[in-house]
Amino acid sequence: MIEVKHLRKEYPDVVPIKDMSFTVNDGDVVALIGPSGTGKSTVLRMLNMLERPTSGQIVVDGQDITAPKFPLNTVRGKIAMVFQSFNLFNHMTVIENVTYAPIELQKVDPKEAYEYGMKLLEDVGMAQCAMKYPDQLSGGQKQRVAIARTLAIKPDVILFDEPTSALDPTMVGEVEKVIQGLTEYKFTILLVTHDMKFAEKVATRIFYLDEGGIYEEGTPEQIFHNPQKEKTRAFIKQFRQFSCTLDSKGSDFLEFYSKLSKFALKHDIEPAVRKSIETLFEEICYQILEPKVKKSKGYEIKFDVEYSARDKDATVVVSTKDCEFNPDDEGDSISWSIVKHAVDDMEITMDDKGTNILTMHIK
Numbered sequence: 001m002i003e004v005k006h007l008r009k010e011y012p013d014v015v016p017i018k019d020m021s022f023t024v025n026d027g028d029v030v031a032l033i034g035p036s037g038t039g040k041s042t043v044l045r046m047l048n049m050l051e052r053p054t055s056g057q058i059v060v061d062g063q064d065i066t067a068p069k070f071p072l073n074t075v076r077g078k079i080a081m082v083f084q085s086f087n088l089f090n091h092m093t094v095i096e097n098v099t100y101a102p103i104e105l106q107k108v109d110p111k112e113a114y115e116y117g118m119k120l121l122e123d124v125g126m127a128q129c130a131m132k133y134p135d136q137l138s139g140g141q142k143q144r145v146a147i148a149r150t151l152a153i154k155p156d157v158i159l160f161d162e163p164t165s166a167l168d169p170t171m172v173g174e175v176e177k178v179i180q181g182l183t184e185y186k187f188t189i190l191l192v193t194h195d196m197k198f199a200e201k202v203a204t205r206i207f208y209l210d211e212g213g214i215y216e217e218g219t220p221e222q223i224f225h226n227p228q229k230e231k232t233r234a235f236i237k238q239f240r241q242f243s244c245t246l247d248s249k250g251s252d253f254l255e256f257y258s259k260l261s262k263f264a265l266k267h268d269i270e271p272a273v274r275k276s277i278e279t280l281f282e283e284i285c286y287q288i289l290e291p292k293v294k295k296s297k298g299y300e301i302k303f304d305v306e307y308s309a310r311d312k313d314a315t316v317v318v319s320t321k322d323c324e325f326n327p328d329d330e331g332d333s334i335s336w337s338i339v340k341h342a343v344d345d346m347e348i349t350m351d352d353k354g355t356n357i358l359t360m361h362i363k
Contacts, residue, residue: 001023001024001025001026001060001061002023002024002047002058002059002060002157002188003023003057003058003059003060004020004021004022004023004024004047004056004057004058004059005021005056005057005058005059006019006020006021006055006056006057007019007020007021007043007046007053007055007056007057007058008020008053008054008055008056009039009042009046009051009053009054010054014037015212016037016038016039016042016212017039017042017043017046017053017212017213018211018212018213019056019212019213020043020056020212020213020214022207022214022217024157024188024190025188026156026186026188027186027187027188028188028189028204028205029183029188029189029191029202029203029204029205030189030190030191030203030204030205030206030207031191031192031193031199031202031203031205031206031207031220032044032190032191032192032193032207032209033192033193033194033196033199033206033207033208033209033223033235034207034208034209034210034215034235035210035235038209038210038212039209039212040192040209041161041162041192043190043192043209044081044159044161044190044192045081045161046058047079047157047159047190048075048076048079048080048081048159049065049066049072049075049076050081052066053066060075060078060079060157061078061156073105077105077106077153077155078155078156078157079155079156079157079158079159080150080151080153080155080157080158080159081150081158081159081160081161082143082146082147082150082158082159082160082161082163083146083161083163084161084162084163084164084165084166085166086134086139086142086143086145086146086166087146088134088142088145088146088149089134090133090134090135091133092133092134093130093131093132093133094121094126094129094130094131094132094133094134094137094145095114095117095118095121095130095131097134097145097149098117098120098121098145098148098149098152099113099114099117099152100149101149101152101153102116102117102152102153105153106153113152116152117148117152118130120148120151120152121145121148123148123151123181124144124145124147124148124178125144125174125178126141126144126145126148129141129145138171139166139167139171140167140171140172140174140175143163143164143167143171143175144174144175144178147163147175147178147179147182151182155187156187156188157187157188157189157190158182158187158188158189158190159189159190159191160179160189160190160191160192160193161192162192162193162194163175163179163191163193164176164193164195164198165193165194172195176195176198176202179191179202180201180202183202191203196224196236196239197266197267197268197309199220200220200224200309201220203220204219204220205217205218205219206218206219206220206222206223206224208223208227208231208232208235210231210232210235211231215229215231215232216228216229216231216232221310223236224236224310225308225310237306240267240306240307240308240309241304241305241306241307242259242260242263242304242305242307243302243303243304243305244256244259244260244302244303245300245301245302245303246285246290246300246301246302246303247298247299247300247301253285253286253290256281256303257278257281257282260277260278260281260305261274261278263305264277264278267307267309268309269307269314270312273307273312273313273314273362273363275342276314276342276343276362277305277314277316277362279338279339279342280316280318280339280342280343280360281303283335283336283338283339283342284303284318284335284339284358285301285303285318287335288333288335288336288339289301289318289320289322289323292322292323293320293322293323296322299320299322300320300321300322301318301319301320301322302317302318302319302320303316303317303318304316304317304318304319305317311363312363313361313362313363314361314362315359315360315361315362316343316359316360316361316362317357317358317359317360318357318358318360319355319356319357319358320355320356321353321354321355321356323356324356325348325356325358327339327340327346327348339360342362343360343361343362344361344362344363345360345361346358346359346360346361347359347360
C-alpha cells in the first residue's frame with residue numbers, strides 16, 4: 001500500500017504540487033489525468049524518488065521512503081517506472097536490456113535471468129526480437145521491451161509515464177493491450193495518460209489533477225460520465241467532442257471530413273453511428289448549406305459532435321447565422337431526406353443572437 005501525505009513540490013518558477021494526499025491499495029490501477037502542467041509526471045517521479053518532494057511523506061508498505069538516508073535502491077526495486085522515451089540501452093540486445101538489472105543489481109543467476117527474461121518477452125510479443133538491437137525496432141516494439149525490462153525486476157508497483165505519447169498512432173494499440181494485460185496479474189499501477197478512452201478502460205480509479213492537487217477523484221464511471229466539479233466536466237467534455245467551423249476564408253471540406261473520420265476512429269464510435277455523423281456533415285454542410293451561404297462574404301457554419309461511449313449515441317449540432325434550416329419547406333430535397341433517415345430526431349431553434357441551430361440525435 002502507498003500512502004501519500006501532504007506532498008508538495010516546488011521549483012524556482014512554479015509549484016505544480018501544492019498539497020496532495022492519497023492512498024493507493026494493492027492491486028489498484030490509478031490513472032492520473034488533467035491538463036498539461038498540473039504535475040502528473042512529477043507525482044510519478046516522486047513516488048520512486050527520481051525527484052525528491054519539497055515536503056510531505058510517501059509511505060510504502062509502512063516505510064517512509066522520503067526519510068533521510070532511506071536506501072533508494074530498495075524503493076526502485078519495489079516501484080518501477082516505464083518512461084515515454086523508452087530509455088533502452090542502444091548498445092545492448094533486447095534480451096540484454098531485459099536481464100541487465102536482475103543480473104547486475106539484484107545478483108540473479110544469469111541463466112535464471114535469461115529464462116525469465118525470455119518468458120517476459122514472449123508475454124509482450126517480443127521473443128522473436130530477443131537478439132535485435134533497439135535501433136532495429138519500431139517505437140511500439142521498444143515500449144514493449146521497456147515494459148518487459150520493468151517486469152524483470154519483479155516490482156510490486158509499476159508507474160507508466162505517458163507510455164504511448166511518443167508512438168505513432170498505429171502502434172498505440174499494441175502497447176495499450178500489453179498494459180491492459182498486466183492488470184489481470186494484480187499489479188499496482190499508476191498511469192499518466194492523455195488517452196481518456198484507455199484510462200476509462202483500464203483504470204479502477206481516476207485522479208483528475210488541477211489547482212496543485214487532486215481536484216476530483218472517483219471511479220471511471222463517476223469521472224467520465226458524472227463528474228461533480230466544473231473543471232473536471234470541462235476537461236472531460238473536450239475529449240468527447242469534435243468541432244469545426246467552415247467559413248468564407250477557404251475552408252477545406254475534405255480536410256475537415258478527414259479530421260471527423262479520425263475522431264470517430266479514435267473513440268471507437270459504432271460504425272452505424274459513425275456513418276450517420278459523416279453523412280450529416282456531407283449533406284448538411286456541403287450539399288444544403290454551403291451552396292446557400294457561399295455568396296455571403298462572411299459566412300460561418302459550425303459543426304459540433306458530442307459522443308457518449310457509454311450510451312453509444314451522438315449529438316450533432318449545426319449552426320449558422322447566414323440562412324435558416326427548412327427541412328419541411330424542402331421536403332422533396334434528396335439531401336434532407338438522407339438527413340432525416342440518418343437521425344433519430346431533430347430540433348430547430350434560434351438563439352438570442354439570431355443563430356439558427358439544428359440539433360440532431362443518433363442512437
